[in-house]
Amino acid sequence: MSDTSIEIKAAAPTAASASQAIRDYVSLLKPRVMSLVVFTGFAGLYLAPGELNAGLAAIAVLCIAIGAGASGAINMWYDRDIDAVMTRTRGRPIPAGKVGADEALAFGVILSGMSVMIMGLATNWVAAALLAATIGFYVFIYTMWLKRRTPQNIVIGGASGALPPVIGWAAVTGDVTALPLVMFLIIFMWTPPHFWALSLYRSGDYEAAGVPMLPVVSGRRETQKQILIYTLLLVPITLLPVAFETVGMLTYGLPAAAFGLVFILSAWKVFRDASEKNCRRLFGFSILYLFVLFTLLIIDQAAGV
Amino acid sequence: MSEEQKPSTREELYTRKRGKNLAILACIAVFAILFYVITILRMGG
Known part of the structure; x- marks a missing residue:
């Protein structure tokens, strides 16, 4: 019987592998989609009557960005089977094998909870509730329910993309x-x-x-x-x-x-x-x-x- | 439902786990920093 001792080869920690991991996880957040969300969220915040400390306003916009990104990551987790088939999406981190499915889900869930909690602490719980509703709507209503069932998927599901300016507004005023x-x-x-x-x-x-x-x-x-x-x-x-x-x-x-x-x-x-x-x-x-x-x-x- | 590509070597597995750990560490660090910043800003008025 041959010696079957297992040689554990630890991956050599390199700056390249760490930076690549960061890029992979960032791409889970769909940064190109996030930019539009951030901008419209900022617009809602800027247009709202009243004042909000500049630092807290920046954090509110950051929370909108993170919340949007988190819902994108959960969407990528759920749609990994579709993404692997489509030319446009097969290079995404999960189908490309760069990030594991469970890891992407954990990342999305952690960021979702974090963004809602920080939004509530920084501004008010109306804005936090709207952010939570946005994430929930995108994940449960659009991604898990409508997308694979009806051609009206993006019509109804578009509501989640339309909420960021409302969130920004509510972050300042506490109402809509x-x-x-x-x-x-x-x-x-x-x-x-x-x-x-x-x-x-x-x-x-x-x-x-x-x-x-x-x-x-x-x-x-x-x-x-x-x-x-x-x-x-x-x-x-x-x-x-x-x-x-x-x-x-x-x-x-x-x-x-x-x-x-x-x-x-x-x-x-x-x-x-x-x-x-x-x-x-x-x-x-x-x-x-x-x-x-x-x-x-x-x-x-x-x-x- | 098709399987995503699983790591084929131990190196890939450790690299992926390392990436996950770094991502979670970053989340916790950002969360902690933001918590402190919010507290300071709110106390500052």
């Missing part, structure tokens, strides 16, 4: 009023054309993974129509702050209307021809559009001070 709800509505109505533009040129990926995105279930033509309809509904909603007389026409109304027209034009191009080029352009412009809208709101507020 009309303007944060309008900001919620803007992002909620923006989400479908944004994601459906992506799904039009990635429909093969979603079909292979068995995800019932609208192009897979109802076809490309129906998706093109729905993108246009939602865009036509979205643009007037973005002008509601003007109707409520909470923003200026020059600083917000006219530029928002101009960008809205460009968005409608992009959606019309996709309606006429859902080529990959048109869909990519619409997807890219939709991100710019949302950033511009919230930037205009911030500029309007700053100009009015």
